[in-house]
Amino acid sequence: MDAAGRLPIVLASVLVLLGSSQYYTADAESRHVFLDWEVSYAIRSPLGVAKKVITINGRLPGPLLNLTTNDVAHVNVANTLDEPFLLTWNGLQMRRNSWNDGVAGTNCAIPPGENWTYVFQVKDEVGSFFYRPSLGLHAAAGGHGPIRVNNRPVIAVPFAPPDGDLDVLIGDWYNMDVKEMRRRLDGGRGLPSPDGILINGLGPYAADFTFKPGGTHRLRVSNVGTRTSLSFRIQGHKLLLVEAEGAYTAQKQYASLDVHPGQSLSVLVTAADKPKPSYYMVVSSLFVEPELFGVANVIYAEGAGAGAGPPRTGDAHAPLEDASSHNGYARSMEQARSVRMNLTCGAARPNPQGSFRYGRINVTRTLLLRNDEAMVGGRRRCTLNGVSFADAATPLKLADHFDVAGVFAVVSGRPPAAGTTRQKQPSLGAAVVDARYRDFVQIVFENRLPSLQTWHLDGYSFFVAGMGWGKWSPDARSSYNLVDAIYRSTVQVYPAAWTAVLVSLDNEGMWNLRSQCLDRRYLGQEIYVRVRQQGSSVSEVPDPRDELPMPSNALLCGKAKAFKLRRT
Template identity: 75%
Template structure:
C-alpha cells in the first residue's frame, strides 16, 4: 500500500474509533481525567532515610477510581531527573497496548515532560494497581491502587459492604537505593539480599491505621506492591471472606490468613463484629529467613488506639512456611461460576475446559553466565531492552529491533542476550506452561490479559499433566506464582491484539532479563481493524530508531 493510501486508511480507522469511543462515553460511561505529578521525596518508613517516588506528593500514590467502561485520561508530569513510565498491573487495556506503559510499547517520559495515557476499562471490574516500570523504580514507590467498580446494572455476588472499601497496599521494602542495588548486587551478578522489612500502605510497623465501623462489613482490596517477597496477611480476630482476585469473583470461602504473592491483588470482606479492639493487621513474609513482619493498627471507630509492640506475630492459620501448604491454598481459590463480573452473564459461561488448545508455549526460567555476567533467562534468552519500543518498531517497519522466537525451549549451546518476542495468532486459544527449576518461588504477570490458572504441580511438566487440571472453575487472573522445582499451566484466549509484556514480578530477576513479549496479531493486515486494535495515538512519543520517523513513512 502506498503512503497516501495508508494514511487514508489510518485516518478512517482513527475516525471510526473516535466515533465508537465518544458514543460509549456519552452514554452510560464517563471520561475520567486526572493529573499526576511524579516527584522525589525523602521518607524513612523503617527509620532509614531514602529518596522515594511520590505522585502528587503522596506515597503511596492516589487512588484511580473507575467504573466499568470508563475512559481514563491520566496525565503524568515527570519532574524526576530521569525518564519515567507507569504500567497498569492487571488492567487489560483492551485493544490498546499503545498505553501499556512498558519499554516494549512506550518511549519513556523524559525529565521535565508530560505524557497522557488514554485507555478504557473495557468490560472489566476488580482490584488492580499501578506502578513504575523502568529499571528499579518500583523499589522506590510510585505505586497506588486502582478500582474498577461495577456498573449499577451488574451487581456483585455479595451485598454492598456497608462499611465501604479500603485499599491496603503491602510490600517488602529495601532501605538501600537503586544505585546501590545495581552497583553492589545486580550488575555484579549477585542476588538482592533479603528486604529490610514490610510496609503497610507505605508505613512501618504500627504506623498505619485501618479504621472499621462497628457492626459493618468492609471490603479490603489488598495489593502486594513489593519488589519480590511473597506475603501472608491476616486481621487479628477477624475472618477473611475471599470474594475477588484481580478482576474475577471467587467462590466465597473464609480464611484465617491469605498468601498474596508479588504483584497479586485480592479482595476480602471483613466484618467488624468483635468487641472494640484494638486489633492488628499483620503481614508476614513467606519463604524468607529471618521472617519479616509488617503491622497496621485495626481500629474500631471511636475506639482506643493500641500501644505499639503488642501485635501477635506469626502467619496465622498455621505457621507453616512451606511451599506445599501454599500450593494447596492456591488450588483452593476458585472462580465463582454463578455470577457475572463486568457483564451480567455468569462467568462460567466461558467453558475454557472444552476448547481445543491451538498451541502450547513452554517457558523455562533459568540462570546463566551471559557475556561474563550472571543473568536470568527465559528459554535460554536473557531479555535486553531495545532503545526503540517493540510496538513502534513493528508498526513503523523499523528492522532489527527484536527477534521472533518460538515460545518453546530451543537447543542452544549457551544462553544469549536478546530482545525476544513470541509471535502468536489473534484469537488462538493458548496454553502457557511456566517451568521453574530454581530453588526460589517465581511470579509471572501477563499484561493485557487474564488467564485461567488450570494446573500446578511438582517437577517437570508433561502433556500427561492435563489429567490433573481444573477444567471447570479455575481462577481467572493476570499474575500467577510458580513454586520451586514445579510448573504452573494457564489457558489464555488471545483476543486482545497488540504486543504485550510477559514478565517476572521479582524486580531483581526482571532487571536481569526474566521477561519476554507476546505479539498477538492477525498476521495479514498492514493496518489492523480498529475494532481489534486502536490506531497509534496522535501523542505517541518517538525514540530510538523511530525518533526521526513519522506515521506513514515506514
C-alpha cells in the same frame, strides 16, 4: 516544576489527546475521567532510614485511580525526576491498546521535565489492581497506587454493599537506594534480604484502618513489593475471599491469605460487635529468613480498638507453620488450588462468569517457558528458554508498526532442544513470540530454581488450570481444573514446580509477559507476545475494532524517530 511552568505542557496534552480518544464514545455507559499526576522525588523514612522515594502528587502510595467499567481514563503524567519514567497498569487489560501499556517494549519513556497523557478504556472488566513504575527498578522506590474498577449500577455484585472499602498496599522494602540496587545487580551480586515490610507506605504500627463495629468491610490487598511473598491476616477476624484481579471468587473464609509479588485480591472482613481493646493487621514474609513483619492498627469507629503498642509475643509475630520450609510451599500450593471462580454471578457483564466454558475449547498451541539463571556476557543474568531479555532503544511495538528490522527476534516459545548450541550458550536478546489472534493457548511456566517465581501477562487474564511439582508433561492435563479455575493476570510458580494457564488471545497488540519479582525482571526474565490476525502484515492498517491506531500523541524514540511524519 510549578503549576505555571506545567501549563503549556498540559494544554498541549489536552490538544493531542483529542485525537487519541476519537475511538472512545462518551455516553451513559462510558464517561471520560481526566487526571493530572506529577511524579517527583521525596525523602521518606518508613523504617527509620531516610531514602529517596518516588511519589505521585507528593503521595506514597499515590492517588486512587477510581473507575467504573467502560470509563475512559486520561492520565497526564508529568515527570520531574532526573531519569526517564513510565507507569504500567498492573492487571488492566488495556483492550485493543498496547500503545498505552506503559512498558519499555510498547512506549518510549517520558523524558525528565516532560509529560505524556495515557488514554485507555477499562472495557468489560471490574476488580482490584494497582499501577507502578516499569523502568529500571523504579518500583522499588515507590511510585505505586491502587486501582479500582467498579461494577456498573445495572450489574449485581455477589455480596452486599460493604460498610467500608479500603485499599491495602503491602510490600517488602529496602532502605538501599535504587541506584545502589542496580549497581549490585549489574555487578553480578544478588540483593540481600529486605529490611522490612510496609503497609500503605508506612512502617510498623504507623498505618491505621478504621472499622465500624458489626460492619462488613472490603479490603483490596495488593503486593506491590520488590520480590517477597507475603501472608496477610487480621487478628481476631476471618477473611472472606470474594475477588482476585477482576474475577469474583467462590466465597470461602481463610485465617490468612498468601499474596505473591504483583498479585491483588479482595476480602470481606466482618468487624466484631464487641471489639477487644486492640487488633492488628499483620503482614509477614513467606519463604525467607529471617521472617519479617509489617503491622498496622485496626481502629474501631467508636474508639474501642485503638492500637495499644506492640502485640504480645506469639500473637502478631507468630510465624505461620512451616512458612520457610518445603512444607510451607506445599501449604501455599494447597491454598492456591482452593481459590476457585464464582460461576453463578456476573462481573463486568450480567452473564455468569462460568458461561465461558474454557475447558471445552481445544488448545491450539502450547508455550513452554522455562526460567533459569546463567552467565551471559560475563554477567549473572536471568533467562527464559535460554534468552535473557535486553530492552532495545526502539520499543518493540514501534519497531513492529514501522517495520524496523533488527530490533527484536521472533522465538518459538519452547525451550531449545538439549544438546543444541543455543541450549548450551544462553544469549541476550529482545525475544518475541508470534501468536494468532483468537487462538486458545496453553502457557506452561516451569521453574527449575529453588525460589518462588511470579508471572504477569499484560493485556490479558488467564485461567490458572493446574500446578504441580517437578517437570510438566502433557499427561498433567488430566489433573487440570477445567471447570472453575480462577481467572487472573498474575500467577505464582513454586520452586522445582510448574504452573499451567489457559488464555484466549482476543486482544491484539504487543504484550509484555514478565516476572513480577523486580530483580529477576531487571536481569532479563521477560518476553513479549505479539498477537495479530493470521496472515496480516505490518503494512496493513488494523481494524480499530480489533486494535486501535497509533495515538496521535505517541512519543517516538530510537529508530522510530525517522518516521516522525508516518504515524498511521
